[in-house]
Amino acid sequence: MKPTAGGQYRPLTDEGIRKIHDSAMTLLSEIGVEVHSKLAFETFQKHKAVCDPSKNLVKVSRSMVEDAIARAPKKVVLCGREEKHDLYCEGKNVHMGTGGTVLNVIDLETGVKRPTTLKDVRDIARLCDALENVHFMVLPVYPNDLPPEDVDLNRFHSSILNCSKHLMGGIYTLQGTLDIIRMAERIAGSPQALRERPFVSFITCVVSPLKMDDIYGDILYHIAKAGMPVAIPAEPLTGATAPVTIAGLLAGLHAETLSGVVLTQLVNPGTPVLYACTATSTDLRTMGYVSGSVEMGLINAGAAAMAQYLNLPNYTTAGMSDAKVVDAQNGYEKAVTDVLVALSGSNFIHDAAGLVEFASTASYKQYVIDNEIIGMAMRAVRGIEVTDDTIALDAYRRVGPGGNFLADPHTILWMRREHYLPKLSDRQLRINWEKAGSPTVEEKAVAAAKRILKEHKPLGLSGELKDSLRAQFPGIRP
Amino acid sequence: MELLEKISEELQNGNFIDVPKLTQEALVQGISPAVILSDALVAGMDVVGEKFRRDELFMPEVLIAAKAMQAAMTVLRPKLIETGVETAGTIVIGTVQEDLHDIGKNLVGMLFEGAGYQVIDLGVGVASGRFVEAVRTHKPDIVGLSSLLTTTMPRMREVIESLVEAGLRGSVKVMVGGAPVTEKFARDIGADGYSPDAASAVEKARTLKP
Numbered sequence: 001m002k003p004t005a006g007g008q009y010r011p012l013t014d015e016g017i018r019k020i021h022d023s024a025m026t027l028l029s030e031i032g033v034e035v036h037s038k039l040a041f042e043t044f045q046k047h048k049a050v051c052d053p054s055k056n057l058v059k060v061s062r063s064m065v066e067d068a069i070a071r072a073p074k075k076v077v078l079c080g081r082e083e084k085h086d087l088y089c090e091g092k093n094v095h096m097g098t099g100g101t102v103l104n105v106i107d108l109e110t111g112v113k114r115p116t117t118l119k120d121v122r123d124i125a126r127l128c129d130a131l132e133n134v135h136f137m138v139l140p141v142y143p144n145d146l147p148p149e150d151v152d153l154n155r156f157h158s159s160i161l162n163c164s165k166h167l168m169g170g171i172y173t174l175q176g177t178l179d180i181i182r183m184a185e186r187i188a189g190s191p192q193a194l195r196e197r198p199f200v201s202f203i204t205c206v207v208s209p210l211k212m213d214d215i216y217g218d219i220l221y222h223i224a225k226a227g228m229p230v231a232i233p234a235e236p237l238t239g240a241t242a243p244v245t246i247a248g249l250l251a252g253l254h255a256e257t258l259s260g261v262v263l264t265q266l267v268n269p270g271t272p273v274l275y276a277c278t279a280t281s282t283d284l285r286t287m288g289y290v291s292g293s294v295e296m297g298l299i300n301a302g303a304a305a306m307a308q309y310l311n312l313p314n315y316t317t318a319g320m321s322d323a324k325v326v327d328a329q330n331g332y333e334k335a336v337t338d339v340l341v342a343l344s345g346s347n348f349i350h351d352a353a354g355l356v357e358f359a360s361t362a363s364y365k366q367y368v369i370d371n372e373i374i375g376m377a378m379r380a381v382r383g384i385e386v387t388d389d390t391i392a393l394d395a396y397r398r399v400g401p402g403g404n405f406l407a408d409p410h411t412i413l414w415m416r417r418e419h420y421l422p423k424l425s426d427r428q429l430r431i432n433w434e435k436a437g438s439p440t441v442e443e444k445a446v447a448a449a450k451r452i453l454k455e456h457k458p459l460g461l462s463g464e465l466k467d468s469l470r471a472q473f474p475g476i477r478p
Numbered sequence: 479m480e481l482l483e484k485i486s487e488e489l490q491n492g493n494f495i496d497v498p499k500l501t502q503e504a505l506v507q508g509i510s511p512a513v514i515l516s517d518a519l520v521a522g523m524d525v526v527g528e529k530f531r532r533d534e535l536f537m538p539e540v541l542i543a544a545k546a547m548q549a550a551m552t553v554l555r556p557k558l559i560e561t562g563v564e565t566a567g568t569i570v571i572g573t574v575q576e577d578l579h580d581i582g583k584n585l586v587g588m589l590f591e592g593a594g595y596q597v598i599d600l601g602v603g604v605a606s607g608r609f610v611e612a613v614r615t616h617k618p619d620i621v622g623l624s625s626l627l628t629t630t631m632p633r634m635r636e637v638i639e640s641l642v643e644a645g646l647r648g649s650v651k652v653m654v655g656g657a658p659v660t661e662k663f664a665r666d667i668g669a670d671g672y673s674p675d676a677a678s679a680v681e682k683a684r685t686l687k688p
Contacts, residue, residue: 404581407541407588412492415536431661431674 006381007092007308007345011301017309020247020302024254025062032059033210033259037217040263047266058259065258068265069310076229076272076313078136078348079197081164081187081459087136089274089313092345094381096338096374098128098367099317099351099359100140101170106356106363108449113361116141118477121155123453124354124362125162130456131353131371133378138203138350139169140362150475152176156200157183157469157476164459168201168231168350174219177202181226183469187461194228198272201229203315205278206256208236212263220260224267231315231348232260233276237289238299240282246295250302253279261312274348276315277303291320291351291359292333297340304346316341319352319370320359326369326442330356334370338377345381365445368452372424379420390414423448481507482518489522489550490529492542498549511557515565515594519550523592530677537677541585544592551594566593567619569683570612572600574633579626582656585676586622593680606633606640613646620683623669625656634659635667651686655679 012020032050035041035058045051050059075090087095105116105124120141128137139155146154152171159167160183171177180200188194204220207213212220223230234256236242242249257275264271280296282289290296300316307314318341323330334352341349353370356363395410405411424441426433433439461469470476485500504514526543529535535543558565569590573583580602587597598616600608613621621641623634634654641647653671654664664672671686673679 404584406581406585407538407545411538412536412542415538429674 003088003093003095004378004381005092005345006094006343008381008383009301009340009343009345010305011298011340011344012305016247017305020250020254020306021309023251024258025065027210027251027255028060028065028259029062030059031210032057033206033212033256034058035212035217036214037212037221038214039221040212040217043221043263043266060259060262064262068258068262069312071265071269072261072312073270073272074311074313076274078166078168078201078229079199080136080166081160081199085135085165087166087348089347091347092308093347094342094345094349094378095135095347096319096342096349096352096378097134097136097138097165098124098140098353099138099320099355100362101142102140102355102360102362103142103144104361105141106361106365108364108446108453115144116362117145118143118154118158120362121158122162124364124367125159126456126458127364127367127449127452128353129163129165129458130452131367133371133375134165134353134367136166136168136348136350137163139167140354146477148172149175150477153179153183153473153475154477156180157473160184160187160200161460161466162458166199166201168203168229168348170203171219174215174222177219177222178226179473179475181228183473186469186472187465198229201231201272203231203233203276204260206232206234206260208234208241208256208279209252210256210259212259217263220263221267224264224271224273227268227271229272229274230264231274231276232257232264233278233315233317234260235278235280237279238281238295239284240287240289242279244284246299246302249279249299250306253277253299253303254306273312274315275303275307275310275312278317278351279303280317280320289358290322291355292322292329292337294336294340296320297337300337300341300346300349301344304341304344308345313347315348315350316346317351318342318346318349319373320355322358324357326356326365326445330366331369331373334373335377338373339380342377342381364449364453365442368445368448369424369441372422375420375422385418390418482509482514482521485514485518485550486522486525489519489543489546490525492539492546494542494546494549497546498553501550501553505553505557511554511561512563515554515558515563519547519554520594523547523594526592537585540592540677541588544588547594548588548591548597551591551596555596566595568596568598568616569620569622570598570600570609570616570618571622571624572604572609572612573602573624573626574630574637575603575605576633577625577627577630578602579624579656582626582676583622583624586624586655586679589676589680590622590683593683595680595683606637609637610640610644610646613641613650614644618650620651620653620671620686622653622655622679625654625659628658631656631658631663634669638668651683653679653683653686 078087318337321333354367651670673682
């Protein structure tokens, strides 16, 4: 896939960006980060950060941050198992995909919300493999039917079997993370082959405000050691775990995700790392978390701008909704935040497909609908191409005053690539729409999801390799 | 029959330069005009229509295929008449008086040509008398009236009344169309057929055969 660059929307001025960056440096060097992972703390200590073991506090200087930024790759290629799915995360290239991890799903057959299982991991992966505008898959659901120790490996294994796009996932245990890496090495052919074409990557997190957890700090340490790509999001929430103001939140987010970036580059310089943001707002009428606010779009577009300032590939969030059903709120929240963040030129926009209800619930039909919204947003990112060919003076000459361009060769040459052609939107005359049974977008999305699950054949793995992985990792479920 | 397949294929590609040449070649080879029409041209347009319904082809591609069909028919039509083969028919079309919109009407005309009809296009702002005159001269199977304005819709009724007065109403079917026109309006003014869009006009016309 040829990358599409955004950046037309600039939510911050250059001066604003510098001010937020400087403030974040102040946060890191003056207040510091509470680091509960022993491995992470010792790493900071070893590299002469100002550390106070009695408070688990690490103060990171501006020069440490600058050193880490200098070492971190400016370009991270997150590969698919097929090259057409490779994601060139650099500059203002835009890619959009799914997010997670959620515990419930709206059942495709019954329309009722229920806990997710390993079958959902598999089916959603297959669905996302087929949806052309979903560029990557962040593993979206948790298999509630498995014991915790088997979750990590099975989530990745099942997704690999059903989706050849890049797979990024949250992880729960260190052992699981290490097993995933070993399994991916086997599939890639060798440890080296996996590092050259990493088709899996990980998400750990920093807790807002300014805190690195023990388990995630340890996991981050080990991922960096293994040289695997990792996104380190923080999720500050306006008025709750960050100041209520967007600029204040961005300063904290910037400090938090950079503390993770610094750790990875101390552990293993050159570790492919994504500056990351899952921040959003709260509705202080109730102090409720919200995911579909317009401020959420501003925050994540702002985060992309902050990462671009440092030339760091970035991971952000958009396309979520607080609506429980497929309704107007669902559509406008997703569309507005998708467009804002995509136009900001963010490299890896996750959560943009499949989630409803505060991004707490997956929904099969929603993947199909969001595939459409992403398609429209990406068309906006592509912008208006101006060349002699697109201005088409020759076509005007052929058609002349009062004619039409319908059957002109220029029309036929350009009509498919110039216009995004939605598959779900209804553009029929009322009489034809009524004849077709007056279908809604929701009904069409359900039918499309069912058809894909019935017909789509993913790349998968050879039978031999599958058997051999099962022998090596007995925890893998059939 | 490789040649017929080639004609069908080039027709589907909208190659309006080569399709008439290939049609001529087929005639020279002694293939019967009726077979060329059914097995090459109509067969090709059927594929185009099917792909259009499946959204694989877009309207502009249907139109250039229709243009290729029309070009082939100028070669083929005289031979069909010579051999007494019945062609799809003739349709007179025009936008009614005081209405200058023609893109919809032109589209309908091209699609009828694509279906093998002989199309006589009277243009825009056509007065009732000219429609009557054209029906008398060309003896079409169908006369198609187009209107895009609610203010010019009454002109359609006028044309039908004029045809009745001239004693020609029984010899021709009248179809109406255009954005403001509805099935009910078509019935009310005594038209024989209505289609909501250009794509379904030909289909409708086929059901009106006397």
